[in-house]
Amino acid sequence: MEITQKITGKQPTQADLLAENQALRARLAYLIEQAERNHSIMMRHQAFDLEIVGASSFPELIGTIFRTLPVISDLDALTLTLVDVDDDIRTVMEKLGVNFDDFPDLVFVPDVEGLGFDLQPGQQPKPQLGMFDALKHARQFPQPAVRLQSVGVVPLMRNKRLIGSLNLGSADPTRFSPSLGTDFVEHMASIIAICLENVISNEMLKYMGLTDALTGVFNRRYVDRRLLEEIARARRQAYPVSFMYIDIDHFKRVNDTVGHGGGDEVLREVATRIKAELRLSDALARFGGEEFVVLLIDADLESAAYVAERIRAGIAASMIELSHGVKVSITASVGVSSLSQVPDGGKPEAQAAQLIEQADEALYQAKEGGRNRVIRYAA
Numbered sequence: 001m002e003i004t005q006k007i008t009g010k011q012p013t014q015a016d017l018l019a020e021n022q023a024l025r026a027r028l029a030y031l032i033e034q035a036e037r038n039h040s041i042m043m044r045h046q047a048f049d050l051e052i053v054g055a056s057s058f059p060e061l062i063g064t065i066f067r068t069l070p071v072i073s074d075l076d077a078l079t080l081t082l083v084d085v086d087d088d089i090r091t092v093m094e095k096l097g098v099n100f101d102d103f104p105d106l107v108f109v110p111d112v113e114g115l116g117f118d119l120q121p122g123q124q125p126k127p128q129l130g131m132f133d134a135l136k137h138a139r140q141f142p143q144p145a146v147r148l149q150s151v152g153v154v155p156l157m158r159n160k161r162l163i164g165s166l167n168l169g170s171a172d173p174t175r176f177s178p179s180l181g182t183d184f185v186e187h188m189a190s191i192i193a194i195c196l197e198n199v200i201s202n203e204m205l206k207y208m209g210l211t212d213a214l215t216g217v218f219n220r221r222y223v224d225r226r227l228l229e230e231i232a233r234a235r236r237q238a239y240p241v242s243f244m245y246i247d248i249d250h251f252k253r254v255n256d257t258v259g260h261g262g263g264d265e266v267l268r269e270v271a272t273r274i275k276a277e278l279r280l281s282d283a284l285a286r287f288g289g290e291e292f293v294v295l296l297i298d299a300d301l302e303s304a305a306y307v308a309e310r311i312r313a314g315i316a317a318s319m320i321e322l323s324h325g326v327k328v329s330i331t332a333s334v335g336v337s338s339l340s341q342v343p344d345g346g347k348p349e350a351q352a353a354q355l356i357e358q359a360d361e362a363l364y365q366a367k368e369g370g371r372n373r374v375i376r377y378a379a
Contacts, residue, residue, distance in 0.1 A: 076170050
């Protein structure tokens with residue numbers, strides 16, 4: 001009432017008071033609506049933070065980011081760029097079974113310069129907010145689904161190290177203006193960066209724990225685990241699983257002749273020749289010493305024996321030249337077994353052990369029969 005009096009210089013009428021009351025109510029309703037909206041946004045982002053913090057694998061984390069963040073942040077485009085020197089991240093993830101076709105909006109660059117930030121010595125890069133430029137932002141948004149008008153390119157930092165960028169796109173030209181405050185998006189990017197570094201580190205450790213350090217192929221621990229998974233999957237989807245046991249013939253003579261260093265080179269080359277004959281879905285592992293095994297998915301005994309014969313021939317086809325110029329001739333014996341149809345009711349552990357034992361028995365027969373040959377297990 002006093003406010004109205006001071007402005008108009010006269011006593012407010014009942015209509016004036018009613019109008020002022022309605023205006024105040026409308027303003028209060030707007031503020032309450034904004035507060036509720038902001039609270040809802042905050043709660044959704046807190047739930048998002050908890051979800052990505054709980055992600056236990058690389059595909060789970062990336063999938064959550066791409067599935068959830070565009071919805072809760074009302075984005076028309078979202079991509080993620082990661083610095084991947086020497087393709088280490090991509091290579092390890094592919095070996096662990098990640099299918100990058102599932103993540104078309106995940107982009108890798110070989111160095112930090114590829115992220116497009118203004119990198120000044122001793123200064124942390126800042127988020128870039130502004131109008132979308134098809135040429136300038138081609139790397140961050142290679143194939144946007146809609147016509148973008150404004151973008152936010154936010155650095156992903158870990159311990160003062162730039163590991164990538166979170167790229168936000170909108171069809172609204174005012175959404176990401178240079179004057180927009182960046183505290184919120186920087187906080188979100190910091191959480192994502194922490195989760196990315198943790199998951200990638202864990203996946204790298206997982207890979208190292210499942211890999212033979214000498215040859216770079218998988219180890220027995222990996223195959224034992226993978227075999228159980230594939231037997232269970234084969235039972236559900238009704239496809240055959242086959243197994244090979246491969247042993248380098250007279251390997252002790254190789255070590256005695258060219259030394260253990262030369263023997264190591266032979267093992268690496270044999271692993272390379274075996275791998276050349278396999279599909280991406282197959283798994284190669286070194287069981288120890290001069291023994292390798294191969295797990296073949298959706299391959300019956302005949303198909304597995306055919307692949308085994310190619311492997312045997314590939315190993316024997318040409319001499320292996322060692323680093324000090326010596327050449328050695330190598331052959332291998334192969335035993336093959338198969339579960340043409342995984343029976344219901346049996347324990348996968350028992351079926352896996354049986355498959356390995358049958359391939360080992362066939363390998364023994366190949367050795368006894370003169371070596372450098374493939375023998376199928378016959379019940």
